[in-house]
Amino acid sequence: MDPKAVLLERATRPARPNTSPQNGAARPLPDLKANILIVDDRPDKLLALEAVLDTLGQNLVQARSGKEALRQLLKADFAVILLDVSMPSMDGFETASLIRQRPSSEHTPIIFITSIGNSENHIARGYSLGAVDYLLTPIVPEVLRAKVSVFVELHRQTELIKRQGEQLRHLEETKHQRELAVVADRLETETRRNRFFTLALDMLGIADFDGRLLQLNPSWQGILGYSESELKSVSGMDLVHPEDRPAMLEQMEALRGGNRTAQLEGRYRHKDGSYRWLFWSAAPFPAENLIYIFARDITLRKAAEAKVAHLNQELEQRLNSLTAINSELEAFNYSIAHDLRTPLRSMSGFAKALLEDESANLSSLGLEYATRIARSANYMDNLLLDMLAYSRLAGAEMVPESFELDEPVSELLGLVEKEIRDKKVSVQVSSPLGSVFAHLPTFKQIVTNLLSNSIKFLAPQRLPQVKIYTTREADFIRLWIQDNGIGIACEHHEKIFGLFQRLHDNQTYPGTGIGLALVRKGAERMGGRVGVESDVGQGSRFWVELPAVPASQDGK
Amino acid sequence: MENRILHVEDNPDDVVLTAMAFRKAGVAAKLDVATDGNKAIAALSGSVSNLPPVCVLLDIKLPSLSGLEVLAWIRKNPALKRLPVIMLTSSLIPSDINQAYDLGANSYLIKPPDLDSLIELAKTIDMYWLRANTPAVATV
Numbered sequence: 001m002d003p004k005a006v007l008l009e010r011a012t013r014p015a016r017p018n019t020s021p022q023n024g025a026a027r028p029l030p031d032l033k034a035n036i037l038i039v040d041d042r043p044d045k046l047l048a049l050e051a052v053l054d055t056l057g058q059n060l061v062q063a064r065s066g067k068e069a070l071r072q073l074l075k076a077d078f079a080v081i082l083l084d085v086s087m088p089s090m091d092g093f094e095t096a097s098l099i100r101q102r103p104s105s106e107h108t109p110i111i112f113i114t115s116i117g118n119s120e121n122h123i124a125r126g127y128s129l130g131a132v133d134y135l136l137t138p139i140v141p142e143v144l145r146a147k148v149s150v151f152v153e154l155h156r157q158t159e160l161i162k163r164q165g166e167q168l169r170h171l172e173e174t175k176h177q178r179e180l181a182v183v184a185d186r187l188e189t190e191t192r193r194n195r196f197f198t199l200a201l202d203m204l205g206i207a208d209f210d211g212r213l214l215q216l217n218p219s220w221q222g223i224l225g226y227s228e229s230e231l232k233s234v235s236g237m238d239l240v241h242p243e244d245r246p247a248m249l250e251q252m253e254a255l256r257g258g259n260r261t262a263q264l265e266g267r268y269r270h271k272d273g274s275y276r277w278l279f280w281s282a283a284p285f286p287a288e289n290l291i292y293i294f295a296r297d298i299t300l301r302k303a304a305e306a307k308v309a310h311l312n313q314e315l316e317q318r319l320n321s322l323t324a325i326n327s328e329l330e331a332f333n334y335s336i337a338h339d340l341r342t343p344l345r346s347m348s349g350f351a352k353a354l355l356e357d358e359s360a361n362l363s364s365l366g367l368e369y370a371t372r373i374a375r376s377a378n379y380m381d382n383l384l385l386d387m388l389a390y391s392r393l394a395g396a397e398m399v400p401e402s403f404e405l406d407e408p409v410s411e412l413l414g415l416v417e418k419e420i421r422d423k424k425v426s427v428q429v430s431s432p433l434g435s436v437f438a439h440l441p442t443f444k445q446i447v448t449n450l451l452s453n454s455i456k457f458l459a460p461q462r463l464p465q466v467k468i469y470t471t472r473e474a475d476f477i478r479l480w481i482q483d484n485g486i487g488i489a490c491e492h493h494e495k496i497f498g499l500f501q502r503l504h505d506n507q508t509y510p511g512t513g514i515g516l517a518l519v520r521k522g523a524e525r526m527g528g529r530v531g532v533e534s535d536v537g538q539g540s541r542f543w544v545e546l547p548a549v550p551a552s553q554d555g556k
Numbered sequence: 557m558e559n560r561i562l563h564v565e566d567n568p569d570d571v572v573l574t575a576m577a578f579r580k581a582g583v584a585a586k587l588d589v590a591t592d593g594n595k596a597i598a599a600l601s602g603s604v605s606n607l608p609p610v611c612v613l614l615d616i617k618l619p620s621l622s623g624l625e626v627l628a629w630i631r632k633n634p635a636l637k638r639l640p641v642i643m644l645t646s647s648l649i650p651s652d653i654n655q656a657y658d659l660g661a662n663s664y665l666i667k668p669p670d671l672d673s674l675i676e677l678a679k680t681i682d683m684y685w686l687r688a689n690t691p692a693v694a695t696v
Contacts, residue, residue: 331649334648334649335649339646341646341667341669342567342570342646342667343569345569345570345573345646345667345668345669345670345674346567346569346570346573348669348671349569349573349576349670349671349674350573351568352670352672353573353576353670353671356671376667378670379671381670388648514661526563
């Protein structure tokens, strides 16, 4: 016989928990229908039960026998089972005990339905089989509904809790996933950091407060030669050069004291015994008693610095010795000049004595020889004096001052007045000549030389003329000394300012070859320049350019 | 009373030329010559008992004691400390010049390069130190 299960789908209105005693809570319960299993062998009773329970709005499932009930229980989960005790073949109690044996339904509430006559006996047995309640026939619809409602509500609550639990689990899972992602991220970061750590050319490490290395990157081995385990087994201080140790200890102390960063340079012993210069930067992490260390190999830089320092020192030494040589040379020049003049004095003096005191006893040839001796001695004396002047000019300290050119120029013209008159030179000075900022004695020396040149190299058959004037060249004043003498070929313009450069034999135009060299040296020492414009037969225009007195000082 | 000048000079040529120049200049004073520092001191020491020279012409570069050492000795000698000392030298070395003045030289003259100038110088010395200048007064 095939028992028929009829699933009643009469729920036309949404289930409302108005039957629930705890209802009224602000939070609405989820809209879910509970399954109610009604087991009875008599269709009329099933119909009656259904009619009563229909108003609960739940799913009502009918079973016509214990067997069918068991089958239904396999299909679905029920909020409550209404089980008729007296059924043919398998009665309610038997069915209940089978229901209880199944794990999926062992806790499903069972309400037995029994007649009043058997009630006492049945109730006791029912409870022993795990019944949660019983109903006596004839059934009072309100009681039935109320009791079923309780279990429906219970089921709903359970279901709700179950769902909430699921939701919670889902939330937990999401949270867990998120945490997992964070951890993965961190892991990734750490890995990446670790890669930087590994790849860094500089030495990176973490040490404890005693200076012992706990972690270090491969650069340490590359730079200092020790293996990682060797480095970890020694105190960092042992590798520090003894001379650098005090500074290092001081920095360590500061780090332990919480100083933010420490930086210093020091030498560290390489495994091969040599020392490497390292630049250190370290920061403490007091919470863990750790020190983060960054170190860079600066041995090459130090070597370069040392080399530069050495070169500088060498340069200074060379400069010192040069200065010494220079002053020695100056002293030498002095002594040469005046020691050489001593015999010259004798030569010229005795030649003169011969010519003056002994002329009566000398032949004309003897007189001529004596004259030549006197002249040579005189020339050599001039030469020595010029050399002396030149060397003094090259070495002397020159303190410049502001002065007007007119005064020294006319003073110097006065010194050669006799020569000017004798040679019938017409001299023209375009006053005022202006003011310069220069060393007056040196200026006089320059003008003396230029003046004496201008009245020395006279062109024959021409009335000698000398013009002295100035032109302004930006911040400089250019003093011109122009003559109409024999002039100088262009190719000699540079040469004539060199030392001992002469263009003429001593007979025609006597000179030492120092004069213009002295002029140039003097001008240069005063921050000026000299030059010449000339050509053969055209006369010469020599100029000397000196710093002009700034306008603000001009009126002084 | 004959005026005497002590000429301290080691170069025989200069001795002769200076004597010649003084003669040509018509200087009346007689030139005594000491050819090194020690001889100069000896001459001056001996002169204390007699009569000191009117002035000393003192070269700097000398054998044995230098002219500057002789000058220092003169200035420390109570009887000679006011004696006019005229440096007559070819040295233009700044330290020589300044040291001479520091030690109390009365004048610093550079030996002229030619005889004429030397004669002029002799005349000047005669005119100034032997005629115009008032010597220190000897205290007994």
